């Protein structure tokens with residue numbers, strides 16, 4: 001569905017994207033992760049035909065984002081980072097206007113409106129002026145806008161930022177319901193959320209792809225065992241479970257042998273057990289930069 005090849009973007013002398021390549025297969029839900037300023041929004045804007053790359057190319061559904069931007073726009077629903085909405089319009093008026101602009105046939109507009117209003121839980125606010133909406137409600141209007149022409153590909157730039165926990169869960173289940181028939185590429189900073197709702201992740205770091213893998217690959221794989229021990233005085237004075245020294249072992253046997261040695265040497269065993277690898281572990285190993293010690 002998406003093919004990105006050697007994409008670069010320069011803002012003046014600054015290189016925001018430096019030879020980015022990745023592929024997103026149809027029906028996948030892909031989390032696009034990276035620290036602030038990594039290049040997520042820049043990439044998503046290029047894919048959504050909001051701006052051209054400086055070099056390289058991107059295709060969506062086989063259409064080039066520069067040369068066939070009208071075809072690309074028809075295929076995608078894009079929810080930008082800050083949703084540009086018209087404050088003096090009411091929610092239904094705005095969505096009707098957007099539906100027409102996106103070429104939804106006039107006899108289908110009402111049905112499309114009702115579908116997205118229900119999907120995005122906007123029933124109570126359908127007659128409200130957009131400027132009177134809360135941040136999270138605006139965010140949901142932005143999502144409704146992205147969905148109104150029932151696009152095959154959704155490109156969502158931090159779709160759950162600013163939402164309360166309830167709405168986050170709602171948006172996650174909406175994305176899960178869209179998966180399969182739709183393809184979703186979404187950026188987020190909430191790693192457990194990406195782990196729960198995405199099939200794959202792409203991590204971008206300083207304008208370059210640092211990892212591209214499936215969630216199953218990240219959280220599966222070989223299990224390791226952790227043992228955390230502390231000096232007796234240290235453990236007693238702090239009482240913190242994160243205190244002490246953590247070691248990781250390839251087998252339960254090796255972990256328990258190590259634990260036994262530590263205990264017989266007089267140290268306190270704080271923790272011993274299997275370790276579940278998380279997306280956060282991968283993210284930190286790829287992206288975290290060492291802060292120099294003075």
Ligand SMILES: Nc1ncnc2c1ncn2[C@@H]1O[C@H](COP(=O)(O)OP(=O)(O)OP(=O)(O)O)[C@@H](O)[C@H]1O
Pocket residue numbers: 011014016034035036037038039040041042043081
């Ligand atoms: N219009 C612009 N002019 C100059 N520099 C820009 C412009 N837009 C983005 N940048 C720079 O490009 C880099 C990537 O920005 P981008 O918005 O793509 O990051 P991001 O990964 O979306 O970050 P965030 O998580 O903060 O949203 C940043 O260093 C940013 O300062």
Ligand SMILES: [Mg+2]
Pocket residue numbers: 040041042081157
């Ligand atoms: Mg961004």
